[in-house]
Amino acid sequence: MIDDHPLRYPLVNELHARPFPSLEVPCHAVYVAVKQPVDAHNRDRAADRAHLLALLDRYGAAHPPEGATHHGARIGRHDLKWESHTEFVTYSAFGRGVSARPFDPAEAEVFPTDWTAAAPGKRIAACLIRVEPLPDDLAEVRACLDDWFVAESLACSWVLDEAAVIAGDFQIDPAGLMRFAVFVRPGTGTRRVGRIVQRLCEIETYRAMSMLGLGRARELTGRLNALDPELSELVAALTNKGRGAEATLDQLLGISAELETLAVRHSFRFGATGAYEALVNQRVQVLRETRFNGRQTFGEFMMRRYDPAMRTVKSAERRLAQMAARTARAGELLRTRVDVERSAQNQKLLESMDRRADLALRLQHTVEGLSVVAISYYAVSLATYLFMPLAESLHWPKSALTAGLVPLVVLAVWMMIRRIRKGMH
Template identity: 45%
Template sequence: MTGKIQQGERNWQHSLREPMIDELHARPFLRLKAPCRLAYIALKPEQDGSHTADLSRAQLVAFLARFGAAPPDEDAVYHSADLGDMVLKWEHHSEFATYTLFGCKTVEHEDNFAHFLHRHFAAEWLNAFDGKIISSVTARIDLVPDETALDAHLSERAEDWFGVNATYSAAFVTDQSAAIAADFTTDKDGHMRIAMLANGGIGPGRTGRAMQRMLEIETYRAMSMLTLPVARHILGQLGRLNQSLSETVEAMSAKQRDAGESLEDLLHISSDLALLSARSAFRFSAARAYETLVRQRIELLREERILGRQMFAEFMKRRYSPSMRTCHSAHAQLEDISDRTAHAADLLSTRVSVTTAEQNRNLLAKMDTRAAQQARLQETVEGISVVAISYYAVSLLSYLLAPLTKMLPVSKTMLSAALVIPVALLVWTGMHRLKKRLIREPNGKIDKTQ
């Protein structure tokens, strides 16, 4: 018996094993052979959370239909299609979808970059769907004979590519087998420009990986910076809320207002903070994830300086990192004031609990005093009751036993006097036993304190 899995043994395999293996290969890298031109866009709806797989696929199907190409599979997250003199690569992500058009067979256009490819992303097609352009790149890949000519060729052509006195970043990448330059601004048509110079020793796979990392850097940068307006709005709101919280806590400390008013103020502050947190939580989380991807993609380029230009890592550290720090600061301040508000609410709750306990203690003391007064009054009433009942009992017994005075040498007055003490004792004993039966502990035992 060999170690190979037989057909009948597939039920031994976990149902998700093969899908997870397929996921590792779901987004293959581009394969680009210099010279080449490339047009790239990332589409995202204006409203967060409205990008769905159905929307993404419908937009792709409409694009392919314009070229008579077959649609992708129903559950596809990646699709590649040969459209004649160019190739389309499409990817579906959680918040956006990307379209990459590249032509590497012949490069005969006078256009320095790939504006002629961008024309295929027609306005009527874009307007028909909710997905809007969040990132747009036009790129060129040129073949240079050897690596010693990379810097010279870049120096000669950069002015034509990016304009006179243009500020662009550039670096050797992939162990100096290629050089990449980008200006991270938009041209008159709204595209960011990327130029890549590849020597003859670099293959299509490495060329494609380097270019795709640049495209991902630009896309993830754009997606992460969607959080910046949210962060600025939150920082503006936090100033007002922080002032309100400080005034409320100060009033609580000085006891300038009652607990009800302080609680009402804290509830307003807490509700505003909860609303800000609910509206921004997704964007803050996404910003952290995208920022991590940007830094990882830059590291994978393995940059080395060329022509003394600013490298991509340096550009991002100077221009991109401050924006992300603003987002992180807004998130941290939001969490901080939320914690301080919760702490103030706990202090108010403690204060109310202490006040309530003191009031309850005073109330119980008053109830004890009243109970003692009632007990003394009850004892007084009980004594009077014994006397009254005994008086009537002696009177009745005197009338009942009056005939005996004729047979015994006892007057009626002496008989009545003799009856007073035993009758009073019997009345007092009877009332005491009745009191015991009426006043008992919950378990049925007599309350010994009574």
């Protein structure tokens, strides 16, 4: 029998790890997403698990297995669904029925205040979703929307082939919750209702997470605005021959290093922003919206209010990349200029060395001539002493002997030195 890959079953189980809730109408959902104030790779998952266990212990619910990334339990009158994501954790509580007072903050007390305050992070999203049957008279829906939401920012639409009407104004109420309403057509399946509620929670969470990049983009833009004139001035100085190229290169390398630091610091958040934006748009698309009573749809709301923020983030990311590329090109040009200047200096140095070598050669020739004279002088003296007995026997005077030896000795010394020089070359 063939062996299975060790990850085969875990990867298949991951496909079924987060099923949609099954919700009976009417009902309500309380949703909270908590993010630790650190990057994903520094996140303390043990603290997130301890916070979950503290909530489960309050209601006497069972604990999840070690290392679990999702868990479901019954807490009081609500069904709890906990999920651990890359950067945040989510708590969803689903309860039957709705309060007489629409969006009553008391419904959110399923998550106690002191427990929420002890969370190992900050609340990034919080929703209260009210799910009711769709009345036969749609005028009642319009009246509810006018009473519950801010008309200027209200988004409302039919979803999933007019199985339900969803509405929300993306405003945070005094209790710190964002309100959404779902009016479900009779006969709609419980799992479809659960999918609608889950999509609304995901849209709000991923929208909030993606917009974290907007703050980073504004911070980055301020720094780029300060660096841009410096970079432009250095690029303009490339044609200024009176300014030292090496000093300009040092300044350019400083700007380049800062741009690389900014890129490293912001790359994760900008990458995450792009991923979350794609999830928001995908979640809106799967709702298959159609217009309700002339209201703007969720997709239109995102296009008008959300997309500009995402374009700002992309613009800052693109500008950072362009400035880094400009700096790299300027650095290449400046290094080329430095190399050319150094080549010119080297050429001048070689010419100077050639002149010095020529002078040294001339001096050598002069020294060789003097050497011939000096050596000849001593050689004539020695030869005179050597041939003096012979000269006396022949009755030659010493002066005649010396005069006769001088040409011969000088010629011999000159030929000897010339032969040595040829042998060296």
